[in-house]
Amino acid sequence: MRHIMVLNAKGGCGKSTIATNIAVFFARDGHNTCIADYDPQRSSVDWLALRPADLPAISAVPAYEEGIRNVPRGTDVLVIDAPARVRGSELNELVRRAETIIVPVLPSAIDIKACGYFMAELLEIGKVSRKQARLGIIANRVRENTLIFEELDQYLAHLKVPYLGSLREAQNYVRAYARGMGVLELPEYLAWPDWKQWEPILAWLGSKRSQP
Numbered sequence: 001m002r003h004i005m006v007l008n009a010k011g012g013c014g015k016s017t018i019a020t021n022i023a024v025f026f027a028r029d030g031h032n033t034c035i036a037d038y039d040p041q042r043s044s045v046d047w048l049a050l051r052p053a054d055l056p057a058i059s060a061v062p063a064y065e066e067g068i069r070n071v072p073r074g075t076d077v078l079v080i081d082a083p084a085r086v087r088g089s090e091l092n093e094l095v096r097r098a099e100t101i102i103v104p105v106l107p108s109a110i111d112i113k114a115c116g117y118f119m120a121e122l123l124e125i126g127k128v129s130r131k132q133a134r135l136g137i138i139a140n141r142v143r144e145n146t147l148i149f150e151e152l153d154q155y156l157a158h159l160k161v162p163y164l165g166s167l168r169e170a171q172n173y174v175r176a177y178a179r180g181m182g183v184l185e186l187p188e189y190l191a192w193p194d195w196k197q198w199e200p201i202l203a204w205l206g207s208k209r210s211q212p
């Protein structure tokens, strides 16, 4: 079973949004997919409750309560939605659970600064430094042609961690979440710019580069 975690100590950067969209990608690709929600806010569990029955099935476990022992047998891909503000030993514990870690970052001065501290902490964790877990970064809620996005873009391009791509700020994410869907499941005429932005991220997830 693959374990893909969406993680950043910063709140509100899009962890749950990205985790649910990744789960949709694997489910549509025919994999038995489960979301482990480590956040007592239950964003992923609540999202799944809204999912229409005619779309590819995804399961979820409230991992903040019971860990991942109840992940259904036969699960191929476990997408882990991490809570905000994890640090220290709790962060170590979480990182032990994944071989692939995606870190979303917002284009804001505060988030860029916080990302620096968080990446420093993450890169010191043994599992990450030994490359037993692969990291990738995504810029999220991006507005093209803004100075702050250019700053974030430059910053991420110079980190020693793969910069997988950026996702625009779009109501499609809000709309999809509210329906238990991913942007890949919205109509093409609405969501094609988002589909395009997911391509390099999904290619990385589908490649050996995202696995130790």
Ligand SMILES: Nc1ncnc2c1ncn2[C@@H]1O[C@H](COP(=O)(O)OP(=O)(O)OP(=O)(O)O)[C@@H](O)[C@H]1O
Pocket (backbone or CB within 6 Å): 010, 011, 012, 013, 014, 015, 016, 017, 018, 039, 041, 043, 082, 083, 084, 140, 141, 142, 167, 168, 169, 170, 171, 173, 174, 177
């Ligand atoms: N690309 C996007 N475009 C527009 N809105 C977005 C986008 N990504 C996330 N959002 C919105 O930003 C808010 C925070 O996103 P989300 O809940 O996914 O973040 P989070 O990191 O899981 O937050 P928390 O730290 O509280 O768990 C939500 O209202 C979500 O709909």
Ligand SMILES: [Mg+2]
Pocket (backbone or CB within 6 Å): 015, 016, 017, 039, 041, 043, 081, 082, 083
């Ligand atoms: Mg969340």
